[in-house]
Amino acid sequence: MIPSVIDYLLQLPEAMHFAKVHELCSDGISSYRMLSDYGSGTFQLIEFENNLLLILIGDYKPKDTFEKITEISEDYMEISQFETDSSSFKIGGRKRNQVDKGIYCYLNTQKKTYTYCEGGKAVRFTKVILSPQYFQTYFKLHDENNARLLSSARDYLLKNPNLPELNFVFQQIRDCQAEGTTLKLYLESKVMELLSLVVKGIEQEQKHISVKLDYKDIRNLKKTITVMKSDLSAYPSGDELARIAGMSPARYQLAFRKHFGTTPYEYLKEMRLNQALLLLKNSDYGIATIAAKVGYHNSGHFAKLFKKAYGLGPREYRNIHGIK
Structure with missing residues (x-):
């Protein structure tokens, strides 16, 4: 079992047959290109101070279908936007789920997760990785409230994967052309905007409707x-x-x-x-x-x-x- 999501992500590009493009890298920003024998495309990893927040941007096409198995002991939340529907996953022994276009949210369960990418099909995503400490630091939450917010956010996003405001924020994250410190400041502001939209949506959920659902x-x-x-x-x-x-x-x-x-x-x-x-x-x-x-x-x-x-x-x- 890998102890932290940081450890996992730092070794992920090479495990997926990407090579670092050093001339495109800078402080905390790592850029990779897929080796031609395995496919084509790029992968970018952006690290922030204290490792409370990470952003991943992928745009690649593998030649062959591949399976990636992970098991991470650290708690974290992943909020992603997928622009393609060529990926699928399963957690532990559960059934395999297709990842559709739009917003997806995942809370680490510390179980084995199997991810599959179809050969010959484009994979395009933007992922925001958040540690529980991020919420404690910026939302001033205690552990119990933190867990409740994370769970509510996951449920809200899984029910609302196509919200225009959220999808547009992800496009702004993906398309930003700034560099260095300016890039990180801009991206962090967009993550806060993303989370504020999620919290606003949770607060506005229509829980007062009397109909009961099973x-x-x-x-x-x-x-x-x-x-x-x-x-x-x-x-x-x-x-x-x-x-x-x-x-x-x-x-x-x-x-x-x-x-x-x-x-x-x-x-x-x-x-x-x-x-x-x-x-x-x-x-x-x-x-x-x-x-x-x-x-x-x-x-x-x-x-x-x-x-x-x-x-x-x-x-x-x-x-x-x-x-x-």
């Missing part, structure tokens, strides 16, 4: 999410989603808000806007085509929704990334 209800609610996700250009009706969930339309709306903290329509809109954000950056589709792919056949309406969510229009966002 395991079967939650499982059926998740089925409706799978249906929405399977075709973001489709327009499933509330009655259709309620039928899939095995509930009346009225109960479905209440149950969805109780568990996910928002309405089915808003959740679908968040998934669409998150996918649009990634398509605008990572594809050469026209804006009208992207709008249609995520369910908006009126590109003007799509642009208004995008600007309301992210503070700038789709064309402006592309201009920032130098995409015509």
Whole structure:
């Protein structure tokens, strides 16, 4: 068992067949490139003072599918944004889970974790690694409150992987072009913004809704999410989603808000806007085509929704990334 997440991360790039690119490294910032025999792409590790916070940025394509096994004894939280869906994992003897595009949160369980990356497919992620001491230092929490916040944050993020504000903060972390001390100050401010959005969301969760949910209800609610996700250009009706969930339309709306903290329509809109954000950056589709792919056949309406969510229009966002 590896004693700390720092020890694990420092040996991770070489274990995944990356070589350090020394001319791109500086104080606390390590850059790597995948060896050509094993694939292509880059990996960056950014360390902060006291090792309370780490940021990882990966963008690579392995030639062959590989399995990575880890077991870390130290407690830590990982909040990630995945721009691809070519990875999967399992913890201990549990079933294997696909990692979808969007936000994901993991609390270390000190059990063996198996991670899989598919050969020939791109892997693109940004990860923020936080120690419990980070929360104690910056949120002034005692151990008991710390554990409660970490657990609440994990549950909130797992239920809300497509929140536009959170996904946009991750894009800002990934795309920052600053260097040295300025880079670290900017990134740390973005991590604090990320956490403040999570805490705000936890506080606003609609726990006052009186409907009671059991395991079967939650499982059926998740089925409706799978249906929405399977075709973001489709327009499933509330009655259709309620039928899939095995509930009346009225109960479905209440149950969805109780568990996910928002309405089915808003959740679908968040998934669409998150996918649009990634398509605008990572594809050469026209804006009208992207709008249609995520369910908006009126590109003007799509642009208004995008600007309301992210503070700038789709064309402006592309201009920032130098995409015509």
